Each structure stands twice: as C-alpha cells, then as structure tokens.
Amino acid sequence: MPVAYFHVVFTLPSQIADMAHQNKAEVYGLFFKATSETLRIIAADPKHLGAKIGMTSVLHTWGSAVTHHPHIVIVPGGGLLRDCARWAACRPGFFVAVKVL
Numbered sequence: 001m002p003v004a005y006f007h008v009v010f011t012l013p014s015q016i017a018d019m020a021h022q023n024k025a026e027v028y029g030l031f032f033k034a035t036s037e038t039l040r041i042i043a044a045d046p047k048h049l050g051a052k053i054g055m056t057s058v059l060h061t062w063g064s065a066v067t068h069h070p071h072i073v074i075v076p077g078g079g080l081l082r083d084c085a086r087w088a089a090c091r092p093g094f095f096v097a098v099k100v101l
Contacts, residue, residue: 004089031059039055042100052082059071
C-alpha cells in the first residue's frame, strides 16, 4: 500500500530472551500474540488512531551487535475506520506514543 510504514520494536527482556533458547515455539508464540494484541488494542482506541490496523510481524533474533536480541513488528501508518471504507492515517512520522506502547 502506498502509505508510510513504521518499524515498531518490541524487545524481549534478557531474562525471557534466555528462556527462548530452550522454548522457542512457546516464548516466541506468546511474543507475537502479545505484540499484535497490544498494537491492535491501542490503534483501535480513538485517543490514538481509532482504526483497525494490519501489521507484518518479523522475528529478528539478533541485534546489530550480533547478540541475542529478539524483537519484532512492522506496521503501516494508519488503518481502516470502523466502517472499513475509509483510511485513517496517523500523524506524519509518528505512529503512536512510545510511552503508550
């Protein structure tokens, strides 16, 4: 879609990331579910975007320093309003407040 996209980074705390080495399916499954539900709920709130969003969740298990650093999610810069017929764009260069996430 011809819209802005945002790399919204959710990172597992190191203690949980360590557990993921032994329980990949369970830990990463919960990670995907928690991040997608968080974004969906916050984006639907009229105080933020007030729209249904889509997202592409990609698990990156290594950071730029080549250390174990699990993080995920790419989201479009907006979503569909309740009637699903109109697009609600977020503010330019800004998805939602990091503090909220």
